[in-house]
Amino acid sequence: MAEANPGILQRWEHDGRAVELFFEQGRLRLSFLGEHIVRVRFTPEEAFSPRRSWDVAVPDDAFPAPSLEVSETNDTLTIDAGLLHLVLSKDGGALSCSDKEGQPFASDESAVSWDAADLIGSGLQTREGDRTPYALPEGPAQTEVRLKKQIVGQEAYYGFGQRTGLLDRRGRKITNWTMDPAWGHARHLDNMYQAHPFFMALRPGLAWGCFLHSSWYSQFDVGATTWETLEIITHGGELDYYLFYGPTPAEVVDQLTQLTGRPFMPPLWALGYHQSRWSYMDAPEMRELAREFREREIPIDVLHFDIDYMHGYRDFTWHPERFPDPAGLLADLREQGIRAVTIIDPGVKYDLHSGYPVAREGLNQRMFIETPEEIPFVGYCWPDAALFPDFAQEKVRAWWGEQHKGHLEAGVAGIWNDMNEPAIFDRPFSEGFSKQKPMPLKTPQGNEEERTTHAETHNLYGYLMSRATHEGLRHLRPEERPWVLTRSAFTGIQQWAAGWMGDNSSWWEHLEMSLPQLASMGVSGLPYVGVDIGGFFDNPSSELFARWVELGTFYPFMRTHTGAGTTRQEPWSFGPEVEEIARAAIQFRYRLLPYLYTLAHETHLTGLPIFRPLFFDFPNDPTTYHRHDQIMVGPHLLVAPIYHPGNEYRMVYLPEGSWYDFWSGKGFTGPAQLTVHAPLGRIPLFVRGGAVLPLGNVRQSTMEPLTELALHLYPAGDSAWRWVEDDGLSFAFKRGELAATTVRLSEQPGEISVCLEARQGSFQLHPRTLALHIHSAPRPTSITLDGTALDSWQWDETRRAAILSWQDDGATHDVRVGIEF
Structure with a gap:
């Protein structure tokens, strides 16, 4: 041709x-x-x-x-x-x-x-000899289709999903093809576990986006060959793409998630702290972990069970000796406020002789991928010879979802999908180190009405597995929100699962890389993301772990995870000093939950990312375009972590507007460059003027009720914020069973006014104290509550805040604060 x-x-x-x-x-x-x-x-x-039945749009x-x-x-x-x-x-x-x-x-x-x-x-990865x-x-x-577009001036290009490197991808060639990448995740790495053929372009005054609607192999040349030219390349014989005219970054993501699905609403527990390792080997070790967390008063909501909980790496089983009573173990953990998440891989052990029902029933019903000769495709992974479900078929997805019934009956709270690129080895795992041996591209997939090949469905394999898992959990447990974690994904995965960035390393470079990597995922439509805190490969120093858990406090998905053969990476594994830093960081995470959970509600409605680049909220400030090492968490918090060893100081850029140092309460006016002191245990954190920041009391688990709520108010002109609460678990919020409260904040010469509107919704909250922390440079001269002068308020000199509190009654309240400058 x-x-x-x-x-x-x-x-x-x-x-x-x-x-x-x-x-x-x-x-x-x-x-x-x-x-x-x-x-x-x-x-x-x-x-x-x-149109395909599995279309993501x-x-x-x-x-x-x-x-x-x-x-x-x-x-x-x-x-x-x-x-x-x-x-x-x-x-x-x-x-x-x-x-x-x-x-x-x-x-x-x-x-x-x-x-x-x-x-x-x-460079498409195929089998040796293919x-x-x-x-x-x-x-x-x-057939390969190509199109070249003009890059305007100094347009910056963001998104592209899961990538290494910095925030702006201009000057790179970016391939969309899921794979289990080589160890190291270095700058030169192109393909990773997920494929998101979406980008956002930005210049002052205009943000626009493009989603390449192709699951085939594709590539973007973003000015790599010619600086002023963007080239789009896709296999599949057709060019199909959507253009989004923002014109702001927030509107582009809103439009993308209107098209590909709004993010799922997570249960509250999923926003808590998760602890994991490959692997915690038996039930006594799990019980001991729970005991350590509770005795050390380090909050935790989830323990993850990696592949060794299974019997011979058979999906949906428990090892009969190491985990003889999974229901009893999980009930014991639940009594301590800890839930269980279990890993499930797509490779089903090819075992027809031990009575393993998943393989036998799946083969009898033809649920697994077959070769062009209509015999089961067999590849190697953890259980050695394995079969792989054909998730492109609706009946297979339904069947796969039903396989989770036993786990849910045992008390499993969420499912962790791994190895779903799909990762396939070139030899049995039992024989030792292996290389990747991908599924042949000619392998048929899909039902008879829309039969295709792996060349079209490869990028969708993890997406469709996660969808099958999510839908299965929803069917089996209809009153409870599913929670699924996936390694591989495609654009639109935000409907079905959270994601993590795979097997990173205990490197300072990977701590730094987590900032643009997770921000890029948020821009690409997936808000619930995280990386393995401390690193998966290698062993972190105590300083690196401390800095990582400080930053991990703000990841949408906060999990410490590490690989087999590495040193222990529990919060107390690095000595008393780091344990105290980790405890304080995780406790602060739990104080942030009312804010993060409100952001989750907003994300569910609009698609807006939680962990987002600075330019997202300041798109007309070119200074923010290449600031990969500062992050906005929602609209109110700016985080600027330390990511080099031995450093206690760093430069922080504050965009236009009023800002407050969270720790000292000191005010600043942007744009400004600051030198900030950040000893271990004190991550640079700034609050945007006008913010209403709800913080809860420290809890050891989200199963404990919220007994105190502190509203930290940072006056700057007129502003408003609506925070949302519900039962944290069910879908009752969709029926109006929630509690939503709007706070209006106004700063005028000589006075700060605060209006708490009456709570909306039918959800009944646990009794609690409500405290207002009104941050003000000078000490107030007077405070009135609903027209009555108060004498009982307090002044926090360290944080420069006036504090008043009462029993939260959900009624309208008006607070006036007199100020003399």
Whole structure:
């Protein structure tokens, strides 16, 4: 096949939300999904590919159809769609985009083209001996489509999911192909466990996004070959992508998650502290861990069970000697406020002789992937020879979900999906060290009506496994929110699971890398993310562990995890000094839960990330565009960790506005560069002016009730914040069984006013004390509550805050604070 392009436009049609253009070779269709999203599809064939049942995007008709005005000249076709202005060339269909102010974005540099897929040049990981064109299945897998777009000026490019390196990805080639990457996760690493073919481009005044709607192998050349050119490449014989016209970063993510699904609402316990290791080997060790946490008064909500809890690495089993009574063990843990999360891998042990029902029933019902010759595909992983479910089939996903019944009956709270890229070894695990031996790309998958090959479904394998797990938990335990953790994923995974970044190392570089890595995941639509605190490979120094747990306090998913053969990494494993630092950090995490849980509710409704880059909240400040080492946690908190050994000072950039040092209460006005002292145990933390920051009392587990709630108020003009509470476990909040309280804060010359509006919703809270901490540079001269002067308030000189409290009654209250400057 020689490179080809569409040629000259022959005719065009307008059918409501869409305009379709027919060229000498191929057809181009533009569908408008509301006023901010346009879907662009091109195929060199006579018809577009049919919609897949597993599609991660909702159908076009889920969005309203905007009014379109279409006009043409001899050379162009113009479409006005309210906020968007598009011009297409009649010679090849190159697309120029701008907004109603005339700002260009996402414009094509040239017409789309297509050619034979280049397997060798792609670097696509295949089986040894398969690196020939014949490794690609016949049909669309053998066609590669390319499109070049213009990069405007100094546009920065973010997102792209799970990556190494810094925040701005401009200047890199980025491949979308899930794999279990080589140890080290260094800067040169391209593919990792997840594939998110989405990016956000940003310049002052405009943010826009692009989601490449292709599960086939794809690549973005983001100015790596030519600085001013973005090239999109995908196998599969069709180009299909969505453009999102923000014009802010928050609106781009909102639009992406409207299309690919809003994030699931986690149970409250999942936002607590998790402890894990490969592996805690038996029930006595688990009980001893629980005892240590409780005796040392270090809060914890979850213990994770890695692969050695299984019987011979058989999914959905327990080792009969090491874990003889799983229900009894989990009940004992639950009595101490600790839940269990168990690992489940997709590789099902090929065992037909011991009475193992998962393998026998799955084979009898043809639930596993088969070769083109219709015999079970067998690959190696932890249980040696293994079978792999065909999650592209709905019946398989339902069957897989039902397999969790025994675990749930034993008291398991959540499921951890691992090795689901899928990772396959080149020899049995029992024989020692192995390399990867991926599933052949020609392997059939899907049901008879939409039969395809692994070349199309590979990137979706972890996504579909997580979906099957989530849906299974929801079916088996309908009144309780599922919680699933996954290693591999695709765009849209936020509906089904949280994610972690895989097997990192105990390196300072990986502590630093967690900042842009997790921020990029949030920008890509997945809010509940974390890395292994302390590192998975190698052994951290005591200083590194202390700094990591300080930062991990703010990860949306906070888990310490480490690999086999490493030193212990419990919070007390590094001596009394680090134990105290870890205890204080984890306790602070539990104090933050009312804030983090409110952010989770917001995320569930809007898709907004919790752990986000500085530019997200300050998109018109170019100084923030490359600040990879400072993070916003929600709209109120700015975190600037230490990530080099031996350092106790660092520079912190505060964007425009009012800011408060959380620890001292000292006020600052941005933009400003500060030198901040940060000894061990005191991470630089700043609160944005206007914030209402709800902090709870320290609890050892989220099973304990909240008995104190402190509202830290940071006046700066007029602001408001609504915090949300519910039972933390069920779906009753969807029926209005929640408690939502709005606080309005106003700063005027000589006075700060606080209005607590009456609590909304039917959820009944546990009795508690409500304390207002009103941060003010000078000590107030007077305070009134509901018009009555108060004498009983306190002044915290260290934090520069006036404190008043009462029994929380959920009623409207008005507080006035007199100030003399």
